[in-house]
Amino acid sequence: MDGHLDPLGLDAVRAGDATPEQRAHAEQCAECRATIxxxxxxxxxxxxxxxxxxxxxxxxxxxxxxxxxxxxAAAAALLIAVGIWFALRPRKVDIVDAYSxxxxxxxxxxxxxxxxxxxxxxxxxxxxxxxxxRSVALR
Amino acid sequence: xxxxxxxxGLIALLPKQEPRFVSxxxxxxxxxxxxxWQIELDCDAKIVAVEGVKEPPYYDxxxxxxxxxxxxxxxxDPSPPAGRVLVARVHLMETGRTDYRANLMAAASPGGERxxxxxxxxxxxxx
Numbered sequence: 001m002d003g004h005l006d007p008l009g010l011d012a013v014r015a016g017d018a019t020p021e022q023r024a025h026a027e028q029c030a031e032c033r034a035t036i037x038x039x040x041x042x043x044x045x046x047x048x049x050x051x052x053x054x055x056x057x058x059x060x061x062x063x064x065x066x067x068x069x070x071x072x073a074a075a076a077a078l079l080i081a082v083g084i085w086f087a088l089r090p091r092k093v094d095i096v097d098a099y100s101x102x103x104x105x106x107x108x109x110x111x112x113x114x115x116x117x118x119x120x121x122x123x124x125x126x127x128x129x130x131x132x133x134r135s136v137a138l139r
Numbered sequence: 140x141x142x143x144x145x146x147x148g149l150i151a152l153l154p155k156q157e158p159r160f161v162s163x164x165x166x167x168x169x170x171x172x173x174x175x176w177q178i179e180l181d182c183d184a185k186i187v188a189v190e191g192v193k194e195p196p197y198y199d200x201x202x203x204x205x206x207x208x209x210x211x212x213x214x215x216d217p218s219p220p221a222g223r224v225l226v227a228r229v230h231l232m233e234t235g236r237t238d239y240r241a242n243l244m245a246a247a248s249p250g251g252e253r254x255x256x257x258x259x260x261x262x263x264x265x266x
Contacts, residue, residue: 094177094211094244094245095175095176095177095197095211095212095213095244095245095247096175096177096213096245096246096247096251096253098175098211098213099174099175099213099215099247099251100247100251102213102215103215103250103251106215132197132211132213133197133199135177135197135209135211135245136177136196136197136198136199136208136209136210136211137199137209138199138201138202138205138207138208138209
């Protein structure tokens with residue numbers, strides 16, 4: 001190595017990641033050690049001091065109130081309301097539905113259980129009647 | 140003010156429109172046999188009764204005394220009528236000039252295939 005350490009070498013020694021040669025030079029050279037010491041002082045000044053933050057401020061800043069919670073709650077409530085409406089909404093039917101169910105019953109064919117509109121556990125002529133009555137209901 | 144009173148007096152002197160009872164026959168027309176039909180009738184008259192052909196059609200009793208009704212009927216008879224078919228007769232009370240509007244809501248041929256018959260109305264009675 002010729003002469004003194006360059007600024008990068010000086011700072012490498014200060015930071016502790018210098019090569020063995022750089023470290024050896026710094027140990028022998030008072031001028032370089034003085035410059036390194038100056039770097040340490042400067043680095044210490046530039047390093048921000050740790051500030052003690054009050055717990056309440058820290059809580060608010062580091063763990064801010066999660067604003068998505070009300071939004072998520074509203075979305076969940078809306079989803080539930082839509083689900084309830086969807087489940088309870090009157091089924092839209094017309095006379096062709098009544099006719100089709102009546103025809104299947106007459107022919108002894110199976111009928112979808114969702115046509116049990118009166119909820120008595122079976123699909124029969126009374127459900128056909130209910131489908132027909134719903135189809136003409138004034139809304 | 141006097142002019143308004145005079146106008147009201149003249150209106151009171153005008154002969155009142157006597158209500159008249161009429162019937163409206165509803166026909167569905169298509170080449171295919173009609174096994175099921177559903178028709179909406181809308182008018183300014185008051186509906187007083189509904190009559191079917193073989194059986195009374197389905198309707199909402201709330202439609203009576205009003206001017207709008209949905210009528211429907213079906214038959215599982217394998218050979219229902221085709222062509223121009225009288226499906227229902229509605230009896231009404233008119234109190235003035237009345238327009239009748241019919242709208243096909245649904246219809247099917249035997250087996251359940253949806254069809255679109257033409258609907259026409261024939262008004263009977265009155266002037």
